Amino acid sequence: MPELPEVETIVRQLQPGLAGCRIVSVEILDPKLETPAKNKLPGRKILDITRLGKQVCLELSGNDRDEMKLWLLFHLRMTGRLITHSCSLDQNERHLRARLVLDQGSLLFYDMRSFGCLLVLDSLQEALPKGIDPLSRRFTRRKLRELINGSKQEIKPWLLRQDRLVGLGNIYTSEILFASGIDPRRQAGSLKSDELHRLHSQIRRILLLAIKNCGTTFSDFQDSQGRTGSFQRLLSVYGKTGQPCPNCSGPIQRIVQQQRSTFFCSACQK
DNA sequence: ACCCTCCTGTCA
DNA sequence: TGACAGGAGGGT
Numbered sequence: 001m002p003e004l005p006e007v008e009t010i011v012r013q014l015q016p017g018l019a020g021c022r023i024v025s026v027e028i029l030d031p032k033l034e035t036p037a038k039n040k041l042p043g044r045k046i047l048d049i050t051r052l053g054k055q056v057c058l059e060l061s062g063n064d065r066d067e068m069k070l071w072l073l074f075h076l077r078m079t080g081r082l083i084t085h086s087c088s089l090d091q092n093e094r095h096l097r098a099r100l101v102l103d104q105g106s107l108l109f110y111d112m113r114s115f116g117c118l119l120v121l122d123s124l125q126e127a128l129p130k131g132i133d134p135l136s137r138r139f140t141r142r143k144l145r146e147l148i149n150g151s152k153q154e155i156k157p158w159l160l161r162q163d164r165l166v167g168l169g170n171i172y173t174s175e176i177l178f179a180s181g182i183d184p185r186r187q188a189g190s191l192k193s194d195e196l197h198r199l200h201s202q203i204r205r206i207l208l209l210a211i212k213n214c215g216t217t218f219s220d221f222q223d224s225q226g227r228t229g230s231f232q233r234l235l236s237v238y239g240k241t242g243q244p245c246p247n248c249s250g251p252i253q254r255i256v257q258q259q260r261s262t263f264f265c266s267a268c269q270k
Numbered sequence: 271a272c273c274c275t276c277c278t279g280t281c282a
Numbered sequence: 283t284g285a286c287a288g289g290a291g292g293g294t
Contacts, residue, residue, distance in 0.1 A: 002288065002289095003288060003289090006288075054289080075289085075290090076288095076289090077288090077289045077290075078277090078287070078288060078289055078290095079277090079278080079279090079287085079288080079289095095278085111277090112277080112278055112279065113276085113277040113278050113279080113287090114276085114277055114278080115276065115277065115289065115290080116289090152271085153271070157271090157272090160289090160290095161290095162289090162290075169288055169289070170287090170288060170289085171288060172288095215288095216288075218287090218288080238288095258271090258272070258273080259272095259273070259274085260287095260289095261286080261287090271294105272293105272294085273292105273293090273294085274291105274292090274293085274294105275290100275291090275292085275293100276289105276290100276291095276292105278287100279286105279287085280285105280286090280287090281284105281285090281286085281287105282283105282284095282285090282286105
C-alpha cells in the first residue's frame with residue numbers, strides 16, 4: 001500500500017510506542033519470510049525507527065550474546081501493514097505474516113498479498129537506497145536535471161523508478177504531474193527548464209502535504225494505530241476517471257503506462 | 271526499457 | 283469471469 005508519505009506516517013506513529021522496547025521473541029508465520037537471522041533478535045532493544053526510502057527501518061541494540069547493532073527492515077510493498085498489538089484493528093489473522101513479541105505489547109506484520117518482506121542486516125550500508133530521497137537536501141533542482149537528462153522514458157514511469165528518486169509510487173506520480181501541468185506521456189529528457197522547476201517543487205510540495213495529512217488511505221485501510229490518513233480528500237486526479245478536473249472541469253483521463261494506471265487532465269497537462 | 275510475475279481480494 | 287489494486291525484482 002504505501003508510498004513515501006504513508007511509510008513516513010507509519011514510522012512517526014510507531015516511534016513513540018516502539019522506541020525503547022525490548023524484543024522478547026520473534027515468530028515468522030509465513031515460510032517465505034523465514035530467516036535464520038530471526039534468532040539474533042531476542043534481547044535487543046529498539047533504539048530508533050526510521051524511513052529508508054519506502055522501507056521501515058528498526059535500529060536494534062546489541063544483546064548479551066552480541067554487542068553489535070542490527071537493523072530490521074520491513075518493505076510493505078502493496079498491502080503490508082505494521083500494527084502495534086495495543087490497538088484493536090480488525091485484521092484478518094490469515095494475513096498475519098510475522099510477530100515480534102516485545103516487553104511491552106507486540107509488533108505485528110500483516111500482508112494480504114504477501115509481496116512484502118523483512119530483512120535483518122548487520123550494516124545499513126547494503127540497504128541504503130540507490131535513489132535520492134526527494135525530501136532530503138540532496139534533492140536539488142540541479143540534481144533532478146542531472147538525473148533526468150537524456151532519458152527517453154516517459155516521465156510518469158520515470159518517476160516510478162526507485163533507482164533515481166526513492167519514494168514515489170502510483171498515486172503521487174499522477175498527482176505531482178497534474179500539479180506540475182506536465183503530460184505523463186512526455187519524454188522525461190524533453191522537459192524544459194521551467195517544467196523541471198515546477199516538477200521539482202511539486203514533488204516536494206505534494207509529498208509534504210500528504211505527510212501533513214497522514215498519507216492516503218482508501219476505504220478500510222488504517223495505519224499502525226488505527227487512524228486513517230486524509231490525503232484522499234485532496235487527490236486531484238488519482239482514481240478519478242471521468243470526473244471533472246479541479247482546474248478546467250474537463251474529464252479526467254485514465255491511460256495505462258507499463259501496465260499501471262495513470263490519471264491526468266489532457267487539457268491542463270501539456 | 272519493457273513485460274511478467276509474485277499473491278489475494280474486491281468490484282463491475 | 284475478468285480487470286484491477288498503493289511495488290519491484292527478474293528476465294529478455
